[in-house]
Amino acid sequence: MDPSPSSTTRAVPFSSGNPRIEETHGVMHLYPEDAASRSHLPVGRKPLVCVLAVPNHMTYADFCRFCGSFVQHMLEMRIVRNDGAENHYSVLITFDDQSSTDSFYKHFNGKRFSSLEGDICGVCYVVDVQYTGSIEHSQCSISSSAEQPNCPVCLERLEQDYGGILTTICNHSFHSSCISKWTDSSCPVCRYCQQQPEKSTCSVCGTSENLWICVICGFVGCGRYIEGHAITHWRETQHCYSLELETQRVWDY
Numbered sequence: 001m002d003p004s005p006s007s008t009t010r011a012v013p014f015s016s017g018n019p020r021i022e023e024t025h026g027v028m029h030l031y032p033e034d035a036a037s038r039s040h041l042p043v044g045r046k047p048l049v050c051v052l053a054v055p056n057h058m059t060y061a062d063f064c065r066f067c068g069s070f071v072q073h074m075l076e077m078r079i080v081r082n083d084g085a086e087n088h089y090s091v092l093i094t095f096d097d098q099s100s101t102d103s104f105y106k107h108f109n110g111k112r113f114s115s116l117e118g119d120i121c122g123v124c125y126v127v128d129v130q131y132t133g134s135i136e137h138s139q140c141s142i143s144s145s146a147e148q149p150n151c152p153v154c155l156e157r158l159e160q161d162y163g164g165i166l167t168t169i170c171n172h173s174f175h176s177s178c179i180s181k182w183t184d185s186s187c188p189v190c191r192y193c194q195q196q197p198e199k200s201t202c203s204v205c206g207t208s209e210n211l212w213i214c215v216i217c218g219f220v221g222c223g224r225y226i227e228g229h230a231i232t233h234w235r236e237t238q239h240c241y242s243l244e245l246e247t248q249r250v251w252d253y
Contacts, residue, residue, distance in 0.1 A: 008032060009127050012050075014080040014090065017134070018170045018192045026080075026131040028092065030124040038106050045125045047095040049105060052122040053088040055113060057185075060166060063091065064180035066113060066121075071164060071176055073100035079169040089169055092129065101125075152189050153178035168192075200245060204229040215241035215250065 009029040017023040028050055031042045054063060060079070064071050078092040095101040109123040151158050151174050158165055164176040170192040179188075186193040201208050202222040210223035212230035216239035221230030223244075230242055231253070240253045 010124075012052075013083045015083070016078070016080045016167075016169050016171055018190060022134060022171075024131060024134045024171065026129060028080075028129050029127040031127060033124070036105070036109075036125055038109075041102055041105070042125050045098070045101075046127075047098050047101040048126040048129075049093050049095075049101060050124050050126050051091040051093065051108070052082070052124060053085065053119070054091060054121075055117070055119045056087050056089060058113065059183060059185045060168065060179045061182055064166075064176060067104075067108075070100065070104050070107075071180070073097070073104075074164040074176065076164060077166040077176060079167065081169060092126065151175045151178055153182075202226070202229055204232075211245045212242045212251070213245060214239050215243055220245075 010032055012028050012030060013025070014028055015023050015025045030050060031045070035042045036045075058066070067074070073096050074093055075096055076092075076094040080090050080092060082088070082090055093104075095104065105123050105125070108121045111121045113119045113121055149157060152172070153174055156175070158173055158175070165173050166176045166179045167173045168179075168187045170187050170190055172187050172189040174188070182188055199208055200211055200213075200220055202211060203220050205222060205227050207222050207226050210226050211220055212223055213220050214230075214233060214237075217237070219230075219233050219237075219239075221233050222228065223230055234240060234242065234253045242251050242253065243249070244251065
């Protein structure tokens with residue numbers, strides 16, 4: 001039985017699951033940031049780490065490629081979301097031995113995910129993971145990973161002897177080797193996508209409130225209760241059909 005997390009650990013709430021169907025909540029207890037360095041690793045650590053703040057535009061396949069040859073030493077990867085972090089996700093990783101875990105930490109902690117952007121890979125050793133409960137939002141939920149003994153892609157059994165297992169943020173599980181070939185950012189089973197579309201704004205003033213989009217050319221403008229750029233566009237172009245984004249109703253000027 002694992003010892004109770006020490007008061008010196010850092011508690012990070014997380015959740016997983018499709019918010020429209022069912023969500024699972026929990027808390028990961030991490031070693032303090034100053035408890036680990038390349039030359040000094042935490043005493044009593046486990047072959048369990050968390051990669052924090054992976055940018056949403058990185059697909060599961062992208063993350064597997066980023067991890068490179070370390071993927072073959074990963075028994076399980078579980079994708080979770082951290083509270084308040086809409087543009088990032090985190091990955092709980094269980095390795096096959098402590099040596100591979102330590103090598104992964106030393107190689108990736110503090111490394112950029114890409115040379116073209118500033119997001120930094122933060123790797124933390126995990127003391128314990130506690131699941132606090134689940135909330136069901138829909139009666140007709142899509143089959144969970146617990147009901148899927150086989151990988152939905154290759155149809156082989158979901159056992160670690162067949163290769164590492166990756167569980168997506170919507171709680172569907174696959175062999176890591178299968179999901180690494182999936183280039184889409186959505187789940188192959190339920191098509192849930194963690195990456196949210198960019199928020200629409202007025203093409204002139206940049207507001208995100210009371211927006212209308214021209215059905216003819218796609219121009220996005222604000223309504224009369226803001227600065228009236230949608231109406232100005234109609235007057236300048238005579239494009240008479242406009243769609244209100246909030247209500248999805250079409251207006252004929």
